[in-house]
Amino acid sequence: MRRLLIASAAGPELSAAAVAAWAQAGVELVDGGELFADDDDTGERSAAGRAARGGEPMLLVLPPGGARASAALARGFADFGVEIAGLVLTGGADAAAVERLAGMPVVRDLDDVARLHALAAAPAKRGEVYLVGAGPGAPDLLTLRAVKLIRRADVALFDRLARSPVMDLIPAHAERIYVGKRPGAHALTQVQISALMVKLAQEGKRVLRLKGGDPFLFGRGGEEAEALAEAGVPFEVCPGVTAASGAAASALIPLTHRDHSQACVFVTGQGKDGPSGLDWPALIRANQTVAIYMGLAQLDALMAEFVAHGAPPDTPAAIVDNATRIHERVIVGTIASLGAAAAAAALKGPAIVFIGSVATLRAKLLAEAG
Ligand code: SAH
Numbered sequence: 502m503r504r505l506l507i508a509s510a511a512g513p514e515l516s517a518a519a520v521a522a523w524a525q526a527g528v529e530l531v532d533g534g535e536l537f538a539d540d541d542d543t544g545e546r547s548a549a550g551r552a553a554r555g556g557e558p559m560l561l562v563l564p565p566g567g568a569r570a571s572a573a574l575a576r577g578f579a580d581f582g583v584e585i586a587g588l589v590l591t592g593g594a595d596a597a598a599v600e601r602l603a604g605m606p607v608v609r610d611l612d613d614v615a616r617l618h619a620l621a622a623a624p625a626k627r628g629e630v631y632l633v634g635a636g637p638g639a640p641d642l643l644t645l646r647a648v649k650l651i652r653r654a655d656v657a658l659f660d661r662l663a664r665s666p667v668m669d670l671i672p673a674h675a676e677r678i679y680v681g682k683r684p685g686a687h688a689l690t691q692v693q694i695s696a697l698m699v700k701l702a703q704e705g706k707r708v709l710r711l712k713g714g715d716p717f718l719f720g721r722g723g724e725e726a727e728a729l730a731e732a733g734v735p736f737e738v739c740p741g742v743t744a745a746s747g748a749a750a751s752a753l754i755p756l757t758h759r760d761h762s763q764a765c766v767f768v769t770g771q772g773k774d775g776p777s778g779l780d781w782p783a784l785i786r787a788n789q790t791v792a793i794y795m796g797l798a799q800l801d802a803l804m805a806e807f808v809a810h811g812a813p814p815d816t817p818a819a820i821v822d823n824a825t826r827i828h829e830r831v832i833v834g835t836i837a838s839l840g841a842a843a844a845a846a847a848l849k850g851p852a853i854v855f856i857g858s859v860a861t862l863r864a865k866l867l868a869e870a871g
Contacts (some may be wrong), residue, residue, distance in 0.1 A: 506559040525614060539551050545853075548787045558586040560608065560620070565592025567696065572602030580649045581607075587620045628702035630729055632722050634715040634741015638826040640666040642742045650739055654709035656701050658694065659746035661713050691721060695728035702734040704705045712853075715743040719769050719794050743767075745792035748824035748853045753866040764789040770796030770803050770854070781810035790857035797852040801840040807856065812836060822852040833860050 560576060563571050571594050579585050587606045590596060596607045608616050631650040636642035643651075651670045660676060660681030662668060671677065680697070682688040689697070701708045716722030716738055719805075729736040745767055749756045756765040764786075768779055770793045784791050796803050797820070808814050814837035822830045822843075832842045836856060841853075 507634060514828070520650075544733075558584045560587050560589055561585050561604050562589040562591060563594075567592060568594045568598035568602060569740060570662050571599045575603040575605055576597075580652070587617075599628045628705045628707065628734040628736065630698050630702050630708040630725075630734055631711060631739060632710045632712065632716045632725060632736060633739040634720070634722075634743075635662055635665065635667045635711050635713055636742040637714055637744045637747030637824050638665065639747070640670075642737065642747060642825060643667060643670075644741065647741065650737065651709055653707050653710070655706040658698060660688075661709045662711055667711065669867065675709070683827055691724055692728075695725050698725065699728065699732040702729075702736075703732075712741070713744070714747075716740045718743045718767060744794060744824060744853045745855075748821035749792075749855070751825050751829060752819065752821045753863045753870070754819055754821075754855055755862055756792070756855075756860050758859050758862065761862070762788055765792060766790070767792050767794065769794050770799050779806075781806060784856075785810050790855060790859050793854040793856070796849045796854045797843070797848060798863040800854065801841055804836045806835045812856075816856060817858050819855045819860040819863065820848065820852050821855070822848040822854060824851075831863065833863055862867040 538547075559562050561575060561583070562572060571588070571590065571592075575585060575588050585605050587608050588599060588603060589608045590599060596609045600607045606620060608620070610616070631654070633647045633650050634644075635647065648670060650666070652672060654671055654675045656676040656678065657668075657671045658678050658680050659668065660679065660781070663679060663681070668677075678697070680689045680694050698708050698710060710716075710725060712720045712722060714720060716725075717740070722738060725737060726736060745756065746764075748754070755761075757763065766784065766789060768784065768791060793803065800820075804818070807816065814835060816836045817833070818836045818839045819831060819833045820839060820843050822828075830846060830848065832839065832846060832848075839854070
């Protein structure tokens with residue numbers, strides 16, 4: 502039997518008799534008043550708010566209202582990470598309708614001790630994993646769904662994003678596990694990271710796996726999803742703004758444009774077998790944009806390959822370093838000039854390279870945007 506906390510989103514007068522009955526059922530009353538009556542200035546939280554952040558299951562007392570509004574309110578709390586064991590209605594809403602719309606059990610009668618017993622005896626929440634794309638850097642490029650999933654986390658696994666403001670959205674009670682490279686220690690292998698996620702989810706935790714950009718674009722999200730599926734762990738993938746999209750928007754380099762490019766190809770400059778594994782004839786085609794991820798370290802070699810495979814040396818090219826971040830830098834040139842320009846600017850990355858005549862649009866858009 503688990504402890505259930507009662508939190509009120511309504512602030513109703515709970516009768517002494519009901520409170521006593523609930524206590525008998527093993528339901529602890531946290532008279533939280535408002536669930537999220539946090540005071541941002543003092544940092545004080547209601548008892549219910551603290552418990553909610555601690556991931557404890559609770560009975561949520563809803564204010565009087567229609568079924569739809571009641572369900573929406575309950576789902577809103579759940580989206581903010583409150584673990585809801587059941588809903589208590591204080592108005593005349595149709596309990597069955599609320600149950601169906603919210604997808605949560607409803608306690609119809611405040612004195613229904615048997616029902617409370619049943620809810621308290623229900624199995625604890627199921628563990629699951631969220632593979633969440635955090636976008637290229639600017640925190641306001643996160644999707645609303647990403648924010649929702651981040652707020653639900655009991656434990657967060659991260660690597661590159663250690664210093665990202667996105668990390669501030671992780672609930673204070675959530676454990677944070679760094680799985681990237683550490684000075685003097687080996688980084689966890691991909692297999693170890695996947696195994697850790699499976700283990701944490703099997704312990705009943707909601708595991709957040711935060712990734713830069715989009716999880717399914719050069720982010721090994723596919724490999725992690727495979728491991729989770731094989732282990733039978735429920736998971737959800739939340740897309741993120743990929744570096745090419747973020748960089749394109751912020752550097753004013755449209756990825757496609759009817760006068761320039763009818764296709765856009767995303768490639769990695771660092772495949773398992775190095776850049777030589779790329780399909781060069783496909784990449785040097787006219788009227789397309791090539792976005793190269795992880796290309797900075799091999800920039801000279803990559804540009805030389807383009808020329809060697811027949812691309813005109815004056816093909817426009819650009820590099821966007823730290824796209825969407827405060828230190829963003831953009832260099833526009835040609836495939837012949839880009840390597841030297843990037844070296845002169847001492848770019849450190851992460852950086853994305855664009856090849857194609859769309860790179861020339863930046864100057865025009867900048868000039869015309871005033
Ligand atoms: N899943 C990520 C890509 C991870 S691979 C995504 O969808 O964006 C890492 C590469 O992404 C870097 O080498 C770089 O090429 C690119 N990248 C990530 N963040 C970037 C940024 N803010 N600016 C420019 N390139 C970035």
